[in-house]
Amino acid sequence: MKQIKRNFFNILLLGCILFTYNTTVSGQVGINTSTPKSTLDITSPGSATTDVAGVQGSRLDLAELTAKGNTLYGADQTGAIIYITNVSGGNNTGQRLNITAPGYYYFDGALWQKLNTPQPVVRDGDIMQSFKASDYDGWYLLDGRALSSLPDKAKAAAVSLGFTTNLPDARDRVLKTKDTSEGLASIGGTNSMSITRANLPDISLSGSITGTLASAGAHTHTASSTLDAGGAHNHTVNGNLAAGGEHSHITSGNLAAGGAHTHAFSGTLASAGTHLHDLSPVIYVMPGTAKDVDRGYGAGTLWSYIATSTYTTSSSGNHNHTISSTLAAGGRHTHPVSGTLASADGHTHAVTGALAADGAHAHEVTASLASTGAHTHTASGSVTLPLGGAQAAMDNRSAYLVVNTFIYLGL
Template sequence: MKRIYFSMILIIAGYSSFNAQVGINNNAPLSTLDITAKNPTGTTTNVDGILVPRVDRQRAQSMSSVPVSTMIYVNSISTGTQAGTAANIEAPGYYYYDGASWIKLNPAINIYNSDGSLNGARTVTTGGNFLNFVNGTSNAGITTSATEGRLSANGSARGSLSLAGGTSTLDAYADNANVAQINSSGNSTKLSIGTTNATPLTLKTNGTERMALISNGNVGIGTVAPNTALELTSGTANTSGLRFTTLTSASPIGAGQALGVDSSGNLVTVANPSPTNVNISSVNSTTGANFNVNDLAATIVSGTSQSITVPTGGKALFINFMLGVDYTNNPAGGGQAYYEARLYIDGAATDCYMRIQEVGTAANAAFTISTIKFLTAGNHTLDVRMQRTFNNSTTSGANMICTPRSMSFNASYLN
């Protein structure tokens, strides 16, 4: 066999000396060495190809004075070290010598120590695994599941996300044991937070929604379903929940219109109250004329009849009547009677009266009536009338002569 190999070498060498090109399995080589497959087609199991020298890493590392472009196949890296000319030999494969070290043919790009450029879109399928970038105790990661995709940034002091467009920046961050913030900066003209469909925007604290901006623009505080442009619900009966801390009952009164609430709780303007005027109509006398009182009908106490005019918007009418009289005779009738003083308005008896038992001739009696009435606007007549009652069930028609000792009758109303 050695003689046969030697003969083949001599034949190739002799041929090359005449042609300067060598062809294997062909008579017209197209390059310095042109190898044609013995079986370029078909289903034969014979092996075609070139076997380059196979060495382990230690052998490649030990070579010296290696010509540039020398090619080998490293079949094992269990020997030698990844250093010197073998610095790039990190896995079995084809290597060529570039004059300084062995370079792997078509090496897999390692993003951890090599830069590169994408020439198209790439998809990384994590299969539910967390893709994490760690720098000490800080990390940024991407995780996915069948229902969730999450981007996280975790640091011992701060986790943050920063987005920039030119010099416009949006930062969101959470500080350890401190505030969490969302800020815009740079040349941003507005920070707009909201929805682009017919759904509400809400703010919550302690897990409960406290404030809502719904799709029609209504704002609710304490309610997430406001029915007006601004609706406050304090959660406490008879308390609005609206407070002006620098405008209190001690603040000076200024010009403007008063505010109130309607039956639905809506804030409305109300008429400013007019200053209250007190109008008094009164009779005061200690020399009034005598008058007769009997049991047949009520007699007007002399001097008490008076007319008042209640204006539009008039309020309560306050009435006060005081009368002191002397009984000057002893009319027939069988037994002591009672005397009644009653208020009349526009000739009609009211429910305001006082009764005192008859005490005999030369005795005196005192009557006091006080009440509040509400009258319609216009003119009204007021008077006090007296009548003898409970005359032992006997109607005599006899008069008791009454002499006024003092009398005061006031009718005052607020306007």
């Protein structure tokens, strides 16, 4: 603040007028002294306790000053001093904007300013945030404008601060203190960011996988142990089957017997065509030499002769034989079959080859195979687990209050 704002001797200018006695004087004026030391020199009359020393300026209340309007005081009244005794009336608009309490005020050519009120000391380059919307009292909004648009004094101050073409643009930015490598007025940062894989934490996500493991065509499983049956099922076979208990086989060829064995029968065997049977019974015959011998009355021409002979019967066409016993196999043999053979007893068939499965694959077996039902396959490979994101950018800003940033470039 200019020295005049702080110097109470401005009040003495009023005293000069009060003690001129309405006469024109020149030179220096002294009160209670014949040798004034300045334009107006007021000396205390002495040490008398009844003398009230001091100088008083024009006194009025805010209502009286309001009644004078906003045009009575102008440039010619710059430096005028008054004392406001009361602010309960009138108003503090226009030139009276700063009159808020009783006290001495001086007129600066536009507004009444309070005397002896410490003013903040500001220097070119100081920064302030405010709810002001535009430049005021030497403070310029940091909006990135060109230096050429500033008044000459403000432009010179901006250049002295290192700005060359434009003021910094502080809109939608926060202020930070520079580090050792940054330059003043540097701009950086962004209001939003997109996460990349490198920004993700180093963790594994759990999830479920739905898909099919492809067999890649025909393949085989090598078994060297016994597989347990997991339930009744069928195998289509073109070779030798090993029986695992009572079961049935659908067969369209010849089953080769694996050695001597028996089959129990309790029904009728149908002949497969004409055939012969060898018989060895006792047959009564009449020899030719005795056929003319008279055997007596009533004998006719029949003579008997007991003899043992072997004869063969002739085939009489298709016929049946009823059997109620057990047929014993006479060694390795085959049975032609055109239906389903039900096993009558548990037995086994030896298998030394590969069983063809219902699909295009094979099982190499070196022991008894039994189905286990449900089983697992171990698979290894790469799995893609979608996270379901939309790759939207994140707001990178904290909660905020909007203000304007100003720089001081002087009046």
